[in-house]
Amino acid sequence: DAKTTQPPSMDCAEGRAANLPCNHSTISGNEYVYWYRQIHSQGPQYIIHGLKNNETNEMASLIITEDRKSSTLILPHATLRDTAVYYCIVPINDYKLSFGAGTTVTVRA
Amino acid sequence: GAGVSQSPSNKVTEKGKDVELRCDPISGHTALYWYRQSLGQGLEFLIYFQGNSAPDKSGLPSDRFSAERTGGSVSTLTIQRTQQEDSAVYLCASSAPWGLANEKLFFGSGTQLSVL
Numbered sequence: 643d644a645k646t647t648q649p650p651s652m653d654c655a656e657g658r659a660a661n662l663p664c665n666h667s668t669i670s671g672n673e674y675v676y677w678y679r680q681i682h683s684q685g686p687q688y689i690i691h692g693l694k695n696n697e698t699n700e701m702a703s704l705i706i707t708e709d710r711k712s713s714t715l716i717l718p719h720a721t722l723r724d725t726a727v728y729y730c731i732v733p734i735n736d737y738k739l740s741f742g743a744g745t746t747v748t749v750r751a
Numbered sequence: 752g753a754g755v756s757q758s759p760s761n762k763v764t765e766k767g768k769d770v771e772l773r774c775d776p777i778s779g780h781t782a783l784y785w786y787r788q789s790l791g792q793g794l795e796f797l798i799y800f801q802g803n804s805a806p807d808k809s810g811l812p813s814d815r816f817s818a819e820r821t822g823g824s825v826s827t828l829t830i831q832r833t834q835q836e837d838s839a840v841y842l843c844a845s846s847a848p849w850g851l852a853n854e855k856l857f858f859g860s861g862t863q864l865s866v867l
Contacts, residue, residue: 676855685755685842685858686794737782738807739856741794 645669645732651746654724660717662745664730667711673733675706677715678741679726686729686741689715720749753777755859757843763865764833772828772862776845783826784844784856785818794842800826801848833866840864 647665654660666675677689690697690704692713697704703716717724729744756775764770776783785797796810800820811817815833820826830837840863844856 678856685844685860686856687858688855691855737799737801738796740796741786743793 645734645740646675646730646742648728648730648742648745650743651748654717654720654747654749656722656749656751657719660720660724660747660749662715662717662728662730662747663712664715665712666730666732669710669732671710675704675710675713676729676731676733676739677702677704678729678731678739679724680729680744681723681726689728720747722749722751725749755843755845755857757841757859757862759862760860761863761865763867765867766835767832769829769831770833770864772830772841772864774826774828774843774845774859776824776826776843777857778824779847780845780857781823781848782846783820784846785826785828786842786844787839788842788861789839797828797841830864833864835866838864838866 674691674693676691678686680686689701690699692704692706706713725748727744727746729741731739734740758773781802783800786794788794798805798818799807802823803820815831818828840861842858842861844858846854846856
């Protein structure tokens with residue numbers, strides 16, 4: 643029952659920017675887009691979230707299109723430690739996140 | 752503590768035994784969640800607590816699964832008469848009470864349950 647679509651996998655060179663796309667064409671006007679990541683054998687970790695404006699924090703930037711039907715998570719300088727599964731999520735309701743398959747990102751030296 | 756704490760980190764049990772998994776959320780977080788993750792799979796929602804009540808138990812797979820929360824803090828997930836298909840990582844998360852409109856979940860490291 644995920645509301646988002648992501649590519650299953652992508653590779654990135656260490657030190658380069660990683661751009662992770664996500665489609666959420668059925669998003670409604672008051673729904674946020676969340677990004678989490680899960681490094682192997684750990685619990686998911688919050689990265690960033692946004693409503694309509696672009697957002698940036700110490701981990702990443704989130705670019706949301708004007709129609710809000712898609713977004714891109716940008717890791718500006720990928721490191722080997724950024725290798726993880728990245729989840730793009732639109733909450734099902736005001737308390738539940740549905741984690742789909744995500745995008746497996748492999749950062750290569 | 753600074754984060755969500757789960758114990759034990761690993762649990763090996765025999766088929767048919769009961770197990771209890773514990774979660775200590777971040778202090779002050781009134782919302783608490785249990786998820787399950789089977790090997791190579793995504794996260795499966797199990798149950799949501801707001802305070803001590805569980806308004807959404809829809810993800811519990813069968814009546815062998817139950818959860819409680821006391822004092823608005825610690826939660827215990829109990830699995831009775833464990834089966835091999837219960838083997839998975841059980842993840843707990845907590846968040847502040849304002850709902851996911853503008854809030855985030857903090858996850859523990861999980862309990863790896865292996866049913867032999």
